[in-house]
Amino acid sequence: MTPTEPLARGTAAGTAVRPPLPVKLVIAGGFGVGKTTAVGAISEIEPLTTEAAITEVAAGVDDLSLTPRKSTTTVAMDFGCITIDPTLKLYLFGTPGQKRFGFMWDDIVEGAVGALVIVDTRRLDDCYAAVDYFEHKGVPFAVAINAFDGKVEHQLEEVRWALDVSEGVPVLVFDARERGSVRDALLVVLEQALARTEG
Incomplete structure (x- = not known):
């Protein structure tokens, strides 16, 4: 580099700025627990969603009794990203919640270092499949109870007992x-993944 050439943005003489490390995380859970909402709330880009209208046929399959205003559902995945700091960027993949789309999970989860399993305490039965999936795959995960209307129906330890997750799962x-x-x-979730690599 000649003295008249400007330094690249964010660099100093003799150094180069490395792009942030890409890390894949999965956001999972049952139907209507808030996966798409969570990706949309955190993503620094316009999130990619695969929302489709809930038809009368789907309404007969999916339980809408506790989500009566829900008019769309994820049929493939959600995608967003967030730069945590200059060294780390999270790529977020949200799974579809309905059992009939479960065949997509293996492809979505491949390469993920961890998962956030979102739970609606009014419908704990809907999240058993996600908890079982990540336990079986050996993927580090945390259980996140979504506070619908600012409250939850059960205490944390009650949820832990109901889901039968170990003390090591936050x-x-x-x-x-x-x-x-x-x-x-x-x-x-990142702390869980890091603890697994160091263990």
């Missing part, structure tokens, strides 16, 4: 609509 409360709350939940 169980926390968050708000899928709040950027900071989603960020904190994702950082818990």
Whole structure:
């Protein structure tokens, strides 16, 4: 580089800025628990969603009793990203919640270092499949109870007992609509993944 050439943005003489390390995380859970909402709340880009209208046929299959205003559902995946700091960028993949789309999970989860399993305490049965999936795959995960209407129906230890997850799996409360709350939940997953690599 000659003295008249400007330095590249963010660099100093003799150094180069490395792009942030890409890390894949999965956001999973049952139907209507807040996966798409969480990705949309945190993503620094316009999130990619595969939302489709809930038809009368789907309404007969999916339980809408606790989500009566829900008019769309994810049929493939959600995608977003967030740069945590100059060294780390999270790529977020949200799974579809309905059992009939479960065949997509293996492809979505491949390469992920961890997962956030979102739970609606009014419908705990809907999240058993996600918990079982990540336990079976050996993927580090945390359970995040979405505080619908600002409250949860059960205490954290009650949820842990009902889901039969080990003490090593974090169980926390968050708000899928709040950027900071989603960020904190994702950082818990990263800590789990890091602990697994160091263990």
